[in-house]
């Protein structure tokens with residue numbers, strides 16, 4: 001998919017940039033900072049066009065009453081779309097400033113440049129400054145792609161520094177830290193499952209708990225407002241223990257089995273050639289991953305205030321405009337009566353509880369008009385009530401010709417939907433909205449269509465040069481758990497399946513897995529990252545393999561249209577799998593913020609290592625079980641591999657995101673490394689101690 | 703809640719300042735630091751000692767502050783992340799800023815305090831000692847490799863000058 005212009009809904013120059021009364025350039029980006037450093041890169045792109053240092057540009061944080069509506073900050077599209085629009089806007093502003101200067105001086109346009117807020121003529125300073133020209137700027141023109149871009153290459157050389165890093169380390173940058181005058185603290189008591197109803201709670205007794213200012217019940221929504229966050233925590237705990245709920249649904253004993261045996265129909269998403277007609281040696285693998293938690297370190301939080309008929313909400317949502325519309329839907333208000341202001345939370349890695357907690361805060365604040373109410377979910381809320389990353393099964397098969405080339409590949413994906421963001425269905429899609437007395441049940445999500453990147457079937461189309469292919473998806477709606485986007489969506493599991501299948505075939509043929517992949521790739525950029533990662537990891541691949549050690553490779557092009565990433569993993573297996581080293585080489589087109597890309601890829605690899613080795617959400621019937629970190633262990637410092645990432649820069653290609661490149665390739669590299677270490681494939685993730693033992697037993701029984 | 707000083711108050715020293723809390727204060731130290739003392743650099747992550755986001759140093763040791771009442775810290779000397787920037791930047795802060803060893807940073811204050819307790823005790827720790835000192839601190843963004851590098855660099859700075 002080519003970078004879609006993000007400026008369709010915000011077409012004018014003034015939607016993106018302005019010059020304030022001090023002569024400072026102000027940037028309005030609808031993108032939000034999620035800890036991924038996107039705004040750092042986007043501001044640097046503007047600075048390169050305007051010939052200034054990034055830090056002199058003021059960044060207006062995203063809010064629904066001021067910022068361009070760019071849609072959600074998701075799918076690694078911030079740089080490709082948001083950055084692209086900002087680059088065009090900044091370049092257009094520069095051209096206009098120089099045109100104004102051309103008239104004023106007068107001087108010929110070609111001799112004028114802009115640097116550090118001053119107009120230069122033939123490299124000599126003039127008296128004209130951006131501040132002095134500001135009043136003549138016309139912000140009404142529409143943005144066009146027909147403007148000269150100076151910044152390519154410049155931005156990378158600028159090596160922008162992360163915005164606000166110091167404040168994030170020792171200051172109070174988070175939503176959790178907001179403390180406006182008159183602040184009260186709210187806490188929801190969520191029904192224990194998506195399918196239970198509140199039967200009974202002694203509201204008077206709850207009201208009498210220490211510090212309680214207000215108690216709210218609406219349908220099965222229950223909440224308290226108190227004077228301090230600890231009083232809220234205690235009141236919530238009391239209410240959880242004293243409320244009676246009725247469960248209205250049942251769940252299968254084993255959700256993975258239920259998924260694997262689902263009988264909803266498969267829908268074909270992509271096909272070329274005729275897979276059915278191909279004859280030859282058949283290989284296949286069926287891999288799966290369990291439900292995963294976003295497991296943000298900082299729980300979801302929001303702050304809401306009602307002033308008469310207006311609602312103001314601070315949120316770390318990825319989609320503040322959709323959240324505003326969803327809230328308007330719940331409260332039957334006009335969009336203009338609601339302002340959603342983005343304020344940082346902890347890293348979210350997809351659609352977590354950020355939007356849901358905003359509705360909780362708005363519902364609770366309604367009971368105390370004029371007073372701001374802050375809601376910070378507790379850890380149990382965060383694990384049990386956020387939308388999880390969907391469990392899924394990916395079944396990949398290939399048919400080999402006698403000459404050893406792959407003639408056909410098919411991938412069949414079975415999964416609950418990976419998309420359930422607010423507003424995406426015309427209904428709010430917010431947790432509490434589903435159990436207010438005026439229930440607003442979200443319709444079944446149809447997942448993300450393959451044409452715009454796919455959801456469960458993201459990266460299900462094998463990237464290899466194979467003449468016959470078929471990809472189909474079976475969406476399962478029968479499991480009583482809430483799922484939505486988790487970093488890379490279905491790509492993680494689909495790449496695990498396809499890439500472990502590639503190794504399975506190469507091994508069966510006695511062929512080197514790297515050479516086997518290269519033989520099936522004609523895209524030079526794909527070949528380049530694989531060759532580069534092979535070179536970077538050569539020493540470790542060629543060292544004498546000690547007992548129980550091995551290496552493996554994994555490769556993908558994210559969404560088949562975005563960045564390229566090849567990973568080599570080295571593992572040591574003794575009861576448990578330890579990943580000792582990871583190497584990655586990526587190609588994200590034009591590199592805007594080199595350190596930002598490295599940081600995103602490293603982080604993605606570490607997170608994927610955690611998913612791959614350790615993580616699974618356990619359920620008990622309809623209950624999502626984890627309540628504390630004891631119930632959901634993630635990778636710890638002592639388990640983190642050495643990580644080595646290199647970028648192949650392609651300044652002439654459009655820049656694309658880096659945050660979701662590495663998940664699938666990392667999982668596949670680890671899976672393949674485990675096979676080379678102990679001769680066993682573990683198809684069902686995670687590759688935990690138990691899974692290794694079980695796979696070994698299955699293998700010896702064969 | 704912290705009420706006006708009474709003779710029965712317990713004392714603790716926080717970042718060099720004497721503070722008092724009522725003897726019966728059962729509120730965990732974390733909430734008292736954030737909401738009563740205005741020291742909001744220390745973060746709430748889980749409230750059950752499981753993530754390390756709330757780590758502070760008490761009498762020289764890194765401890766979680768979310769799961770013990772403030773009264774349990776009576777008589778102790780507490781250091782929070784804010785001290786890393788008082789009277790010049792601590793080498794740990796300098797190194798993390800220089801290497802941009804963070805993503806969302808929510809975990810970082812707790813990690814910095816665990817690392818400071820380590821460096822105070824062992825100015826030139828091995829990688830093994832660093833990762834074992836940080837094993838109670840979770841980071842979901844996967845900034846670990848950079849954080850380990852930053853601590854190693856800070857150790858080289860402080861090495862010997864305990």
Ligand code: FES
Nearest residue numbers: 747748751754768
């Ligand atoms: S908040 Fe204290 S350990 Fe998690």
Ligand code: FES
Nearest residue numbers: 805807841842843
């Ligand atoms: S940097 Fe985000 S949790 Fe560590």
